[in-house]
Amino acid sequence: MSKQINVALIGNPNTGKTSVFNSLTGLNQKVGNYPGITVEKKEGICKLPRGVKAHIIDLPGTYSLNASSLDENVVIELLLNKNDKDFPDVAVVVSDVENLKRNLLLFTQIKDLEIPTVLVINMSDRMKYKGISLDIPYLESQLQTKIALVSTRKNEGIDNLKTLISNYKELSITPCLNASEIDKEYFDNLRKAFPNQLLYKLWLVITQDVNFGKTDRNEIDAVADFKTKTKADLKRLQQKETIKRYQFINNTLKKGQTIDLSTAKDLRIKLDRILTHKIWGYAIFLVILLTIFQAIYDWSAIPMDFIDSSFASLSEWTKNSLPEGAFTSLLAEGIIPGLGGIVIFIPQIAFLFLFISVLEESGYMSRVVFLMDRGMRRFGLSGKSVVPLISGTACAIPAIMATRNIESWKERLITILVTPFTTCSARLPVYLIIISLVIPEGRFLGLGYQALTLMLLYLIGFGAALISAMILNKVLKIKSKSFFVVEMPNYKLPLIKNVALTVVEKTKSFVFGAGKIILAISIVLWFLASYGPGEEFNNAEEIVTEKFASKHLTEEELQNEIASQKLEYSFIGLTGRAIEPAIRPLGYDWKIGIAIVSSFAAREVFVGTLATIYSVGSDEEETIKNRMAGEVNPILGGPLFNFASGISLLLFYAFAMQCMSTLAIVKRETNSWKWPILQLVLMSVFAYVVAFIAFQILI
Amino acid sequence: MQVTLAHLKRGERAIIVDVSSINIPLKLLEMGCLPGNEVELVQVAPFSDPMYLNINGTHLAIRKETAIHIIIEITNE
Numbered sequence: 001m002s003k004q005i006n007v008a009l010i011g012n013p014n015t016g017k018t019s020v021f022n023s024l025t026g027l028n029q030k031v032g033n034y035p036g037i038t039v040e041k042k043e044g045i046c047k048l049p050r051g052v053k054a055h056i057i058d059l060p061g062t063y064s065l066n067a068s069s070l071d072e073n074v075v076i077e078l079l080l081n082k083n084d085k086d087f088p089d090v091a092v093v094v095s096d097v098e099n100l101k102r103n104l105l106l107f108t109q110i111k112d113l114e115i116p117t118v119l120v121i122n123m124s125d126r127m128k129y130k131g132i133s134l135d136i137p138y139l140e141s142q143l144q145t146k147i148a149l150v151s152t153r154k155n156e157g158i159d160n161l162k163t164l165i166s167n168y169k170e171l172s173i174t175p176c177l178n179a180s181e182i183d184k185e186y187f188d189n190l191r192k193a194f195p196n197q198l199l200y201k202l203w204l205v206i207t208q209d210v211n212f213g214k215t216d217r218n219e220i221d222a223v224a225d226f227k228t229k230t231k232a233d234l235k236r237l238q239q240k241e242t243i244k245r246y247q248f249i250n251n252t253l254k255k256g257q258t259i260d261l262s263t264a265k266d267l268r269i270k271l272d273r274i275l276t277h278k279i280w281g282y283a284i285f286l287v288i289l290l291t292i293f294q295a296i297y298d299w300s301a302i303p304m305d306f307i308d309s310s311f312a313s314l315s316e317w318t319k320n321s322l323p324e325g326a327f328t329s330l331l332a333e334g335i336i337p338g339l340g341g342i343v344i345f346i347p348q349i350a351f352l353f354l355f356i357s358v359l360e361e362s363g364y365m366s367r368v369v370f371l372m373d374r375g376m377r378r379f380g381l382s383g384k385s386v387v388p389l390i391s392g393t394a395c396a397i398p399a400i401m402a403t404r405n406i407e408s409w410k411e412r413l414i415t416i417l418v419t420p421f422t423t424c425s426a427r428l429p430v431y432l433i434i435i436s437l438v439i440p441e442g443r444f445l446g447l448g449y450q451a452l453t454l455m456l457l458y459l460i461g462f463g464a465a466l467i468s469a470m471i472l473n474k475v476l477k478i479k480s481k482s483f484f485v486v487e488m489p490n491y492k493l494p495l496i497k498n499v500a501l502t503v504v505e506k507t508k509s510f511v512f513g514a515g516k517i518i519l520a521i522s523i524v525l526w527f528l529a530s531y532g533p534g535e536e537f538n539n540a541e542e543i544v545t546e547k548f549a550s551k552h553l554t555e556e557e558l559q560n561e562i563a564s565q566k567l568e569y570s571f572i573g574l575t576g577r578a579i580e581p582a583i584r585p586l587g588y589d590w591k592i593g594i595a596i597v598s599s600f601a602a603r604e605v606f607v608g609t610l611a612t613i614y615s616v617g618s619d620e621e622e623t624i625k626n627r628m629a630g631e632v633n634p635i636l637g638g639p640l641f642n643f644a645s646g647i648s649l650l651l652f653y654a655f656a657m658q659c660m661s662t663l664a665i666v667k668r669e670t671n672s673w674k675w676p677i678l679q680l681v682l683m684s685v686f687a688y689v690v691a692f693i694a695f696q697i698l699i
Numbered sequence: 700m701q702v703t704l705a706h707l708k709r710g711e712r713a714i715i716v717d718v719s720s721i722n723i724p725l726k727l728l729e730m731g732c733l734p735g736n737e738v739e740l741v742q743v744a745p746f747s748d749p750m751y752l753n754i755n756g757t758h759l760a761i762r763k764e765t766a767i768h769i770i771i772e773i774t775n776e
Contacts, residue, residue, distance in 0.1 A: 064729045065740040102757050121739075232721055239720045242728050268758070269741075276742045276751060370760045374748050383749070461710055483765060488741075488751060488758040 011094030013061035014489035019152035048166040082525040090168035108176040116171035125151040131260035139256040300347035309339030338522025342515040352394040357502040361494035380473025392422035423461035438646025528572040534568040587645030644698035656687035704769035713771035731755040763768040
């Protein structure tokens with residue numbers, strides 16, 4: 001086996017750390033999760049000179065080793081635990097040439113852990129443009145490190161960086177700051193109590209609430225002749241530490257860096273004058289939002305139709321070319337449509353992440369957070385909740401994952417809990433078919449009633465999210481420090497390579513993460529719809545043939561009747577009948593009941609289930625629609641899908657929590673079953689009540 | 700004249716005099732919000748909240764509720 005070294009990439013957000021990672025590893029990377037938590041773990045392999053291989057881990061971006069979020073905790077936990085299998089042989093700190101001063105703070109902290117460290121100064125192509133010049137040898141001697149000037153945009157400096165990494169044994173491990181300088185007496189006592197430990201390491205353990213190796217905080221507190229200070233005292237010391245570090249950095253940069261402001265150009269000021277403007281800022285944001293909606297609904301319709309018809313014909317082909325039997329049926333009616341149900345969302349999810357990653361890479365997303373924060377705070381949310389709420393219109397799953405950068409736990413939890421109210425793409429097919437059934441085609445002020453209803457449903461979704469956020473904000477008694485610090489990075493042209501990798505990664509994680517659940521459920525559904533306990537199910541062919549013997553049905557009509565009889569007495573059909581009394585007050589019959597039960601797996605199953613139930617051989621929407629329009633309400637008479645039951649059904653789908661994948665993600669992100677169960681119960685009860693009231697009033 | 704950062708107007712520059720470290724997240728200190736550093740108000744959202752600042756070359760946005768814990772001395776109009 002060839003020699004392999006561990007390399008950790010560390011850096012502030014917005015320094016292009018991930019671009020450096022992509023340049024080093026290319027496609028040789030994989031994304032996983034840290035055990036037990038949902039922080040993304042990116043790792044890859046890079047070949048270094050002289051046959052050395054490097055295992056590179058891209059740690060989450062952080063401003064310092066003083067962690068304030070789950071993502072940042074990962075960094076410090078790894079760096080403090082020498083026994084971790086990923087513990088770096090060498091740390092590569094990535095900085096941005098325009099923000100060197102701030103970026104060096106983290107660098108000095110890493111150095112003080114006595115880990116061999118290489119400093120990458122990225123975006124070197126911007127130096128001339130910004131009038132910056134650096135005295136590299138001087139900086140290297142002051143910071144006691146090796147520096148790689150890199151431009152990932154122009155693909156420069158990467159080979160030099162690889163050489164520096166492979167020579168990691170020559171790197172100095174002298175710390176930048178003497179920890180005793182912060183508070184001599186305190187640190188002298190600490191040294192006496194733990195003579196074998198690194199002082200800065202102890203200090204991090206005391207201030208950070210993390211465990212490392214064998215020493216943890218309780219153990220430090222237990223030492224009799226050493227007392228830890230109060231929280232306020234500790235924070236004062238941390239502030240002092242930060243000031244000391246900046247003194248060191250300022251002294252270093254005074255000689256090592258010169259900035260000629262006369263040649264500097266600043267695009268930022270001009271762009272921000274418009275993009276964060278009190279009126280224009282919002283107008284531009286609205287235009288961008290509309291473009292995203294347009295893309296998600298319109299542009300992705302073509303690939304989606306293609307996927308839909310491909311899976312339908314694949315299913316048909318399987319049915320015809322494999323020998324008849326339970327396996328073929330499971331494959332053709334369970335697994336293939338189930339897979340289709342996952343794959344069909346790929347275009348929308350890819351488009352969504354394409355836009356989000358372009359907006360994030362360019363630096364615009366921070367401006368949106370800035371513009372929206374005050375408005376969102378009224379509802380107990382944060383400016384950072386805007387991104388999840390917008391993403392929620394495609395799918396709640398990636399949206400809930402996007403809440404991770406909200407620092408305040410309360411604001412984050414509320415965002416997670418209300419996001420499923422936004423109208424996700426899975427509701428769309430349900431809305432479309434019911435609207436076309438119950439809403440007349442007339443026009444109002446030049447806008448179609450049907451289009452207006454759809455728009456109204458979107459507004460209801462956002463409204464429900466905001467109002468429930470407001471209520472949760474009042475009800476939840478969670479104390480969490482609500483602080484809000486958002487860096488406003490420079491505007492950058494997004495790198496196509498980075499955007500493409502993000503889109504591919506996120507889409508893959510959706511397909512394999514949520515996909516597994518959807519697939520499993522569609523198999524269960526197939527089983528429940530394909531088997532039944534009694535005579536009526538098992539002898540369906542004979543019963544139906546006998547029943548219609550005198551009516552001279554064509555073969556196809558007869559087959560449809562048999563399928564419909566089977567479904568009625570299958571396990572799922574019996575379930576539908578069992579819940580019928582509960583849903584009758586909402587205006588539904590047992591068939592809609594089945595569709596609702598099966599759409600607890602995923603909403604979009606609704607239309608498919610109804611198509612099967614109404615025994616329509618082909619799945620052309622027009623045909624389903626005609627069958628649905630012809631259904632008669634068994635008790636009240638008249639059409640089953642009338643205005644009252646239609647509105648009731650629309651409202652039920654607008655509010656009910658009908659998505660197992662979302663519940664699974666909420667469980668993962670909140671690390672408890674309490675919140676997803678609460679979400680399921682409250683949203684469903686609310687949906688029921690609203691649907692009930694709507695039907696009873698309108699009938 | 701010493702006022703809190705919440706009083707800074709657009710385009711004005713000031714020097715940070717004191718920060719009440721108990722009420723300020725450490726992250727903000729680490730981004731350069733420390734006594735002696737220069738601060739400029741770049742842009743404000745409606746109702747002057749949040750505030751888009753340039754502190755010592757770092758551009759960031761904070762809420763007004765945080766800004767009132769930072770004491771500054773305005774240096775130019």
